[in-house]
Amino acid sequence: MSSRNKGILCILSSAFFFALMSVFVRLSGDVPSMQKVFFRNLVAVVIAVVMLAKDHQPVSLSGPAKVSLFFRALLGTIGVICNFYAVDHLVLADATMLNKVGPFFAILFSYFLLKETIAPYQIAALVATFCGCLLIIKPTGAGGELFPMLVALLGGISAGGASTMLRLLGKYGVKKSLIVFVFSLFSLLTAAPFLIFDYHPMTMQQTAMLLLAGVSAALGQFSVTNAYAFAPAREISVFDYSQVVFSAILGFFLFQQIPDLYSLLGYLIVCGSAVGMFLRSNRKDAQTV
Structure with a gap:
């Protein structure tokens, strides 16, 4: 293979x-969503600690790397919280699709933070994605799902920002195991106070x-x-x-x-935009080789 x-x-x-x-x-x-975030990241922290232990190398970070690591953890945590809330209140496919707009917003973050240029086909994909999101969100508020839809979209935007921070961290040479550990621990500590003041007893299931x-x-x-x-x-x-x-x-x-017809059409537009960008990027790469 x-x-x-x-x-x-x-x-x-x-x-x-x-x-x-x-x-x-x-x-x-x-x-509660924050309680779910805590237990989800509890497992991740354990795995991340094992990964760090296997590296056996001291950690040394520059100032800009520390700032990027903090914002990767912050944006990633916001993304997880929003995604978990959306999963609880929306059709599963709707919540997932709105979370998948992250790569498109990563283009915008990269433009402002990394000073990368945006090609015309990327602008077209961003506009199409926005239209697709409007079809999924249905901003008229029909069905009473406008707020969780917007939360899901915020999660996708945060995921795009977190991806941009990952690119910066890659340039700084920060190890993946450290990135995973800091993100998981940050999410765990963010959710912990909510458990202290608003813990809901859970069944074994x-x-x-x-x-x-x-x-x-x-x-x-x-x-x-x-x-x-x-x-x-x-x-x-x-x-x-x-x-x-x-x-x-x-x-x-x-x-x-x-999913309703509007959501399905929104899926097609967003996924079609992703496929279009994918094919255009590959063609551009092939021409520069």
Whole structure:
């Protein structure tokens, strides 16, 4: 099997595990979102500590690297909180799709923070994505889901910012194990005070569901890390949108959720924009070789 095909399989695996994480979060039932975030990251912190221990290397960071690491943790935490809230209040596929607008907003963040130019086809993709999001959100407020839709969109925007910080951290040479550890610990500590003042007792089943959500998230992160080790992002990143398909299938069979026609059209526009950018970027790369 070629490295590219291995990368595709890994990113499909990642998409499935992250969709499964959302399912376990919803199956945990009537538990506050911050409590869910805490238990999800409890597993991640344990795994991150093991990863750090295996490195056996001292950590030394420059000032700009520390700032980027902080904002990666902050934006990533906001993204997780918003995503968990959205999963509890929306059709699973809607919550997933709005979370997947992150790469488009990463283009804007990269323009302002990294001074990267935006090509005309990227601007077109951003405009199309905005239109697709409007179809999913349905800003008239029909169905009483406007607020959770906006929260889901905020989660996607935060994820885009976190991705931009990851690019900066890569330039600074910060190890992935340290990034995962700081993000997981930051999320854990952010959620901890809410447990102290508003802890909701959980059944064994609810606890098991949240721990499984943490395991699924860890497997998803492991899979996506390996995916980009096998192949560059420009060749495989578009396959990450398969998470929307997995979420729609799981949502239908487990929760009898069926996205409405406007949402389906929004999915097509956003995914179509991603495919268009993917093909255009590959063509541009091929011309420069």
